[in-house]
Amino acid sequence: xxxxxxxxxxxxxxxxxxxxxxxxxxxxxxxxxxxxxxxxxxxxxxxxxxxxxxxxxxxxxxxxxxxxxxxxxxxxxxxxxxxxxxxxxxxxxxxxxxxxxxxxxxxxxxxxxxxxxxxxxxxxxxxxxxxxxxxxxxxxxxxxxxxxxxxxxxxxxxxxxxxxxxxxxxxxxxxxxxxxxxxxxxxxxxxxxxxxxxxxxxxxxxxxxxxxx
Numbered sequence: 001x002x003x004x005x006x007x008x009x010x011x012x013x014x015x016x017x018x019x020x021x022x023x024x025x026x027x028x029x030x031x032x033x034x035x036x037x038x039x040x041x042x043x044x045x046x047x048x049x050x051x052x053x054x055x056x057x058x059x060x061x062x063x064x065x066x067x068x069x070x071x072x073x074x075x076x077x078x079x080x081x082x083x084x085x086x087x088x089x090x091x092x093x094x095x096x097x098x099x100x101x102x103x104x105x106x107x108x109x110x111x112x113x114x115x116x117x118x119x120x121x122x123x124x125x126x127x128x129x130x131x132x133x134x135x136x137x138x139x140x141x142x143x144x145x146x147x148x149x150x151x152x153x154x155x156x157x158x159x160x161x162x163x164x165x166x167x168x169x170x171x172x173x174x175x176x177x178x179x180x181x182x183x184x185x186x187x188x189x190x191x192x193x194x195x196x197x198x199x200x201x202x203x204x205x206x207x208x209x210x211x212x213x
Contacts, residue, residue: 016044020053027054031140035060043181051152057143060155063087087156096135099161103131110169117175121193124169134160167196183209 027033033056035047051058063083071079108127114120130147138154146152150162174191178184188204203210 012044016046016049019046020049023050024053027051027056030054030056032056032138033058048149052149055143056152057138057140058153059138060153061087062155062157083157087158090136090158092136092158095158096133096137099131099133099135102161103129103133103163111165113172115175117177118190119173119175121170121172121174123165125163126166129163132160132162134158134162170196179210182206182213186210186213 027050033047033051035058047058050056063080106125107129108125110122110124112120112122132148132150134155136154136156136158143152171194172192174193176189177187179186179189183206186203186206186209189210190202191198192200192202201207201210
């Protein structure tokens, strides 16, 4: 992909469509799609569209260790080995049991999410909530029970835990010091939410750049 293309430009969208239409016949004849380790993400949703429009089970390798990323020759193999351990040497049965317990504990409850940075957000988990459990099970049997495209996507390291709270019950503030995929000028952002809608955005720096992005 030409990195000079803006992510929202007509040329970029055309490139994304071309990739999807070219590879879709391959995906339609495939069972598994491996998102291999890489240095960075492409700036579009080509792979998500291909998974959505086919029935593949996809496995993401989230081993995103920028190379060299300011690290020494000694640090690179050591950090890669640690990531490999987190991804592959896991008690999957025990991990899956913990995720099941978490789902039971929060079903039908109102959760208050706070962070040291200042986030204070209330969300409501419906009693009939669907949960995506990132438990390492990318089997065909689990994929057949999928209620969402996310249920056909498994990530390594495991641990993804997804659900969709009641939109109208979301209220509070989300604060982050920095954000990915926006200009580096954007710092100390606060999103105000009420009734499930964003009601305001402030930033310590780069607010105009954030809106442009």
